[in-house]
Every structure is written in C-alpha cells, then in structure tokens.
Amino acid sequence: MKKVRYIRNLDQVSQLTDAERTALAKVENKFKFRANDYYLGLINWDDPNDPIRRIIVPHTGELKEFGELDASNEEANYVAPGTQHKYTSTALLLCNEICGGYCRFCFRKRLFMDGNDEASNDLTEGINYIKSHPEINNVLLTGGDPFLLSTRRLESIIRPLREIDHIGVIRIGTKMAAFNPFRITQDDELLEMLSQYSTPNKRIYIMNHFNVPQELTPQAFEALDLLNRAGTVTLNQTPILRGINDSPAVLSKLMNLLNDAGVHPYYFFQCRPTAGNEIYELPIVESYMALIKAKKNVSGLAKRARMVMSHDSGKIEIVGLTDDHIYMKYHRARFSSDDERFMIYHRDDKAFWFDDLVPADDSEYTETA
Ligand code: SF4
Incomplete structure (x- = not known):
C-alpha cells in the first residue's frame, strides 16, 4: 500500500x-x-x-504586512464549537485543523496556528444545533480537511447528520485528491461509507480544490473516478492566484481537465485579503478578465462556474464589467435584505476587494429585490 x-x-x-x-x-x-x-x-x-x-x-x-488573519470575519459565524451558521440554509462544521498540506494562500491559515480552537473534535453541540434548526437543509464539513480524519471518525459525523430529516446535501470540502489521492484510492472503507450515505435522494458532494492542471495526475484522476463511482457528486473550487493560475490558458486547461473527469468547476474565488497573501493577490478586474478569457476555450459545462468574493457580508458574484462599471450580485447574503441584491460599482482596476470599490452614483444605481 x-x-x-x-x-x-x-x-x-x-x-x-x-x-x-x-x-x-x-x-x-x-x-x-x-x-x-x-x-x-x-x-x-x-x-x-x-x-x-x-x-x-x-x-x-x-x-509583507498585508490583510487580516480572518479576512471574512468568520469569527462572527460561530453558534457552537466548530460550528458556523452564516447563511440561513447552510451550516459549516469545522471537523479538524489539519490539511494534507498547507496552501500558502490559505484563508484559514489561522487554524493551523498554536492556540486556535475554532475547529472542534466534539461536534455534538453543533449537530444538535443543526437538528433544532429546520431552516438548515445542507451542511458543509470543512476544516482543515475532513478526509484527514479516519474513516470511522468521519462516519461518526456524517451518520447523525443523515438521520436529520431536514438535511439533504452534505458537502465535504477537501484538497486530498490533489494533496494525497492515495487517501482515497487506497481506502475501500472510505468509498463504501461515502456510497452508503450518498443516497439517491440525498447526495454527498465532494468540493475538491484543484488550483492548477499539474495537480491532475493519473492518481488524482483515479481518486476522482472512485469518488464519482461511489455516488458522490464532485465539484471544484479554487481561488485565482497571482503567478499560479492567473493565465486564461491555465484556467481553461484546468476547467477542461476537470470536466473531462466529471468534476464540475463551481467557484472561482477572488483571493481573500488574508494576512501574508499579498503576493497571491490580483485585482478583481484582472481575476475576472482571466476567467472570462479562459471561458472562451471551454464548453458550456465549465462556463457555469461563477466568480465570487467571500465577503463578510456574503458571497458576492462578479457578473459583468464595462469600461466604467463593475456589476455584482449577492449570491448568498448574511442579511436577508441583501438577498439577490444587484449592485453597480465604479470600475477600479486597482481594487482587490469589495471594500475597495465605490458604488456608482444613485442616479446610475439599480437594485432588484
Ligand atoms: S486545502 Fe483549503 S483549508 Fe487546507 S490549507 Fe489549502 S486552502 Fe487551507
């Protein structure tokens, strides 16, 4: 083995x-x-x-001094140990504070630092919270990387979630298919467990994290194939990163390889202004243009991917750009008053984050509920 x-x-x-x-x-x-x-x-x-x-x-x-350790203010989302509840229908369980490797640009790098206790080994309180909140219909297991847990430990989290009637989709955020595909290819029990709990009417979604085509090795393809065959739904999300995947050619190759493997590109993130991340950051306009150009060379399947900013106030999708304006919309919102809100801001080619942008004048500003 x-x-x-x-x-x-x-x-x-x-x-x-x-x-x-x-x-x-x-x-x-x-x-x-x-x-x-x-x-x-x-x-x-x-x-x-x-x-x-x-x-x-x-x-x-x-x-270089830059950004915040908790750039999206996740601290405000905790409702129980290791449990975040920001968007009405979604809860997050931070199962551990370790990954197969540590991405230098990680937006949760604070978890790996001594003294941080945001992730929890005991999620009982969080699972009870989810049970008592019927408005929550999906749960994301994250961390850290849940696939670093033993299969038995992972099952002890998934099983009680599956017993909650109002929970449908369970998502697992993981970069193990990239960091260590053998964790998937060499553990039949893991695949059997996923297959058992990814049922015909309530699927488990695997939220992969491939940043570049080089990560899609034969071993990674095998891991993705096994996840698909186990009946999970496989998606991918990645930030757009300076010097790593910020060229349209790299992004389109990544999207095409993922699609070939039956993994749908889901989110492309604007890199969060996390401490230490300045060297990975691109202005919003540059990230958006790289993605738009990349989309010229992919099929409609990959074009479904969205570019978003995970901001304190919600997941903000960048939907368009003109010479003067940038058009955005709340894809998910912390406050219901922002739900689906459409926004027109002045284009600023040097802006890295939502907070750097300035709304267009009232006369130009449109809003739909
Ligand atoms: S896999 Fe995700 S959580 Fe883990 S280090 Fe990379 S970005 Fe951070």
Missing part, C-alpha cells in the same frame, strides 16, 4: 538549498508549513516559479 510521508519542516525538503532554507525560516515561523513527498514530487525544482512550488513552499513575500 502506498503511503505518503508527511513533511512538517523545511529542513526535510532536500530540494531546497541551505540559503533558501535560511531565507525561509522566518516565514516558516510565522505561517506553518506542511507538505508530503507525493505533492512535493510534482514540483519542477529547476523552475523557481513552478506553480506547485508557489502553492506549497513558503515565500519571503509572505512576510
């Missing part, structure tokens, strides 16, 4: 030079590093700008 070797220290990354390790020590102290030999093996070490390297290996640019 193939087992990956987890690596938690840059000293264990033999491909880095001593000088590189010394230069990165400060970064490693600030934002934790974690990888494994399989994922590091995808890097072309001759290329300092290799996209997998940029995803997983620390970069001195992370030391």
